[in-house]
Amino acid sequence: xxxxxxxxxxxxxxxxxxxxxxxxxxxxxxxxxxxxxxxxxxxxxxxxxxxxxxxxxxxxxxxxxxxxxxxxxxxxxxxxxxxxxxxxxxxxxxxxxxxxxxxxxxxxxxxxxxxxxxxxxxxxxxxxxxxxxxxxxxxxxxxxxxxxxxxxxxxxxxxxx
Numbered sequence: 083x084x085x086x087x088x089x090x091x092x093x094x095x096x097x098x099x100x101x102x103x104x105x106x107x108x109x110x111x112x113x114x115x116x117x118x119x120x121x122x123x124x125x126x127x128x129x130x131x132x133x134x135x136x137x138x139x140x141x142x143x144x145x146x147x148x149x150x151x152x153x154x155x156x157x158x159x160x161x162x163x164x165x166x167x168x169x170x171x172x173x174x175x176x177x178x179x180x181x182x183x184x185x186x187x188x189x190x191x192x193x194x195x196x197x198x199x200x201x202x203x204x205x206x207x208x209x210x211x212x213x214x215x216x217x218x219x220x221x222x223x224x225x226x227x228x229x230x231x232x233x234x235x236x237x238x239x240x241x242x243x
Contacts, residue, residue: 209238
């Protein structure tokens with residue numbers, strides 16, 4: 083480079099290729115910055131896909147797969163005697179009806195299930211004198227037809243200590 087005095091001044095760094103090296107380093111740093119930006123962008127997209135797939139899995143599992151255990155209280159209804167000829171007391175067997183899946187589908191068709199009925203009766207002399215009695219369990223379709231039915235004998239166990 084020339085100046086007003088006419089001398090040709092060359093930068094010392096240009097003689098050793100420092101400016102070329104600095105340009106090279108600048109390009110490498112720019113490439114590394116672009117590479118980091120690309121990895122961060124793709125990492126964010128991948129993380130978003132993983133989170134979205136987990137949410138979709140949880141929602142579909144909740145909607146499709148039935149729960150493993152359902153516990154429902156059963157409240158029995160009794161019909162009192164209405165005629166004068168019958169004695170005081172109940173004239174029919176106690177009966178309880180409840181709907182499975184009124185708020186959402188609890189049971190899936192063509193899926194085997196195990197149903198356990200557990201009755202808790204107070205330990206009273208009257209209940210102890212009952213002896214054996216039958217428990218009848220019937221499953222009805224949404225149209226009112228009996229899908230399955232089972233009856234088992236039960237007796238009140240004495241828990242006397």
